[in-house]
Amino acid sequence: MSKSHGFDRTKKIVIGILDVIIYHLAFYFSFFIRYQGEIPTINFSAYQSASVFIFISFILLNILFGIYVFYNKQIADFLYLTIIVQLLMSFVIMAMTFVGRWFAFPRTIILITFIVSTLFLFCWRIVVFKLYQDIDGSKHVMVVGNVEACQKAIYNFSHSKNKRHVINYAIIDNYYENIKKYMSNVDIIYLAGSIEESEKIRIYELAIFNNKKLFLNTSFENLVLVNPNIMSIEDESVIEASDFSISPEEDIIKRLIDFVTSLMLLVLSFPIMLVTAVLIKLTSKGPVFYKQVRITKDQKEFNILKFRTMSVTAEQESGPVLASAQDARVTPIGEYLRSLRIDELPQLINVLKGDMALVGPRPERPFFVDQFKEENPYYYLRHNIRTGITGYAQVYGKYATDFNSKLNFDLVYIKKYSFILDVKILLQTIKILFDKISSQGVDEKVELFFPEDVKVLK
Template identity: 60%
Template sequence: MGQGERYGKLKKVMICIFDALIYHLSIIFSFYLRYSGNIPNYNYAAYKESAIYITILFILLNVLFGVYVLYNKSVVDFLYLTVIIQLIMTVSIMAVTFFGRWFTFPRSVLLISFLLSFIFLFLWRIVVYRLYEKFNGSKKMMIIGKEEDVKNAVFNIGNAKSKRHIIEYAAIQNYYSNIKSHLNDIDIVYLASEIEEAEKLRIYDLLVAKKKKIFLNTSFENLVLVNPNIMNIEDESIIEVSNFEIPSEDGVVKRLFDILFSVLLIIVASPIMLITACLVKLTSQGPILYKQVRITKDGEEFNVLKFRSMSTTAEKETGPVLASSNDARVTTVGKYIRALRIDELPQLFNVLKGDMSIVGPRPERPFFVEQFQEENPYYYLRHNVRAGITGYAQVYGKYASDFNSKLNFDLLYIKKYTLLLDIKIMLQTIKILFDKVSSKGLDEEEMLAKKEIPVSIKVLK
């Protein structure tokens, strides 16, 4: 681990410690406000006894929600994250203190502390974020590769919420010579395409020697090398490539977790599902639930369950088509249940049955699977695991991403799988409910915009 990396982790630890201190000070201040300075000892004792558990839960939630990963954040992200985390903290403490020995922890103090901690933590995080922007600054980037790949990369990076990475150059030919000529003007080189091996090695050698960062695309060749196992056989060091599959022992734990969590969520969400079923039935003709054939693990077909959000004749004339922004086929009630992801709740029964997992690649229809497999020979690899209600692509990508981009996210998920990653994705799914970008479908105008490179970026040939 380099000195810069150690320093970066130290800064995150310090920010985390200050976060916890601010949260506890908010609770203490709430006691003073609630009791005008005359705090009953038995009430305050409940807080002191539970303080260590509150701290652990607070830090765990912040880490899992990615609060301390700053490069891809915006001010709005910190607003959403702070509200969500403090709400979960408040509800969790209420539940624990109700059933535990800390019953005397006042609910009024928790409600006051929710408001205070949200305000103080949000302001503190804005200060941290602005300092991060000032001292870390933006990084100048050159993107190299085939013209179409470069255009797509320029669109995605240029439209990111954070302006951490500024594209200065786009090289579509003579990669090595262009990098060498502009080396002093850039911090990062992003290889957006697979290029000739000899030239790629020369580029690596140059960038490593000059201590410049290298970004690689998620091509199959690069994804294969994710999460390797390093072996030593006598004097031979070997890199063992991991397969695109979840180990069997992890698969058993994942399945048990799916069953327990889906049962719990069905119980908790049953009132919402009952109300939704009534609204769907009362506002449009047709069945409450919509069944559609999808593909899951090992290419097997199953009927995915959803609350119906479109008219019953949605694809009668058009045949199978992907959903789009402002889709005219969506009913009035459907528009809202789709935006809030309520239409997906019946899939919890698919999870119980074993057709799906809570987290995994989103299941596609056979019609589109056949198309995608013709265009990308590695598409079948996403079917090495069960399809999921939510997934890596839904949390870290955009709903408007093309199928190749989503496939890369899915394959990364399989390669990096841990139960902790599943929990992290589940928690971060809550955040995307607040993000309209994650809720929209394919947008033709956006896809066309990908074809243009802004005049501010120098194109090198």
């Protein structure tokens, strides 16, 4: 199999440098268009003075939006991301030129550059993505575990955005012997289910010795070891497993940032909220806002606020039901409010009050929390932090997925928490506004099976 390391850090740095050069050429071309070849020195000098700060902001936004992460994308993602980043850059440049007193920087150049840079960068990223696909290619995968774990892994890989990972083998018994026999035909060994400890260690040794990538599922035992602290006690090194919580200092800073940001967003979004309230009143009977009891940090109950998107009688006969794709209870205006996430805006008030955070696990209703706790004993861990308007599961997973998958995303978020991660999630939440699937409810239970092109080994 291919030993290519794909697009490593060095290649990504080169791509970032070329991004900056192309962005600079887009500015130069925009000046050329605006002034028809005769570029005034005073205007171009203002751009040159601000250029270092512009390029730093440009690279930071590209990194935060995951522009340089290729494995989970398709060409349409680069179009969305390029437009979003260049639009944000337009606002950043306007603010920057005001603060820096570079008043000779023409506003028309910002508009023209938005169009030109989006075109230049998108074309360049198509080239880079095609090169990535040619250089890194498809990765052949062997999934290992019980029948259900392997079938679920195959379903997830086959429904991913791109087809970079191709599953060729599913090993459902005699794990070590079958892996050893067929390992030369694959690039990745994915331990999708629980395996007896001694056999698992032998598989680890086999994969590392043969230079094969090893994927592990997000089971509780694997998540416990995320972000460990390594300590040296005399002549022994000890691994301290971190818990599923955020330190008090980080929690105070997170709460302060949430309060200030939600207050600003409420002021900015007030016109949208006012128009939404009027539309709801005109198109359906019932109140504008919808209150519902949810669970947040330390199992505390609170009333979540949302714009009403369903009929008033939605659950009078059925009782509590999770929202689903193609939900007949949703009002006509409610579909648009959900797809654009406008129905979530009143939750900024919940953030101000301290019931919620901007980023965190999505809050669930007591009825479902009790149900999920019975099915998964680790469900309570997601309530070690405040629930959020958006979260790791919403950005990196699918909205239409089961609670166990969402729980794994939530626990990963808690383990990996940092201020930068919150910024990243908030910025990438903008992207999912374009994703229709992410605004739907849970899917009906999917049928799991082994495709014909997957060799099943026992």
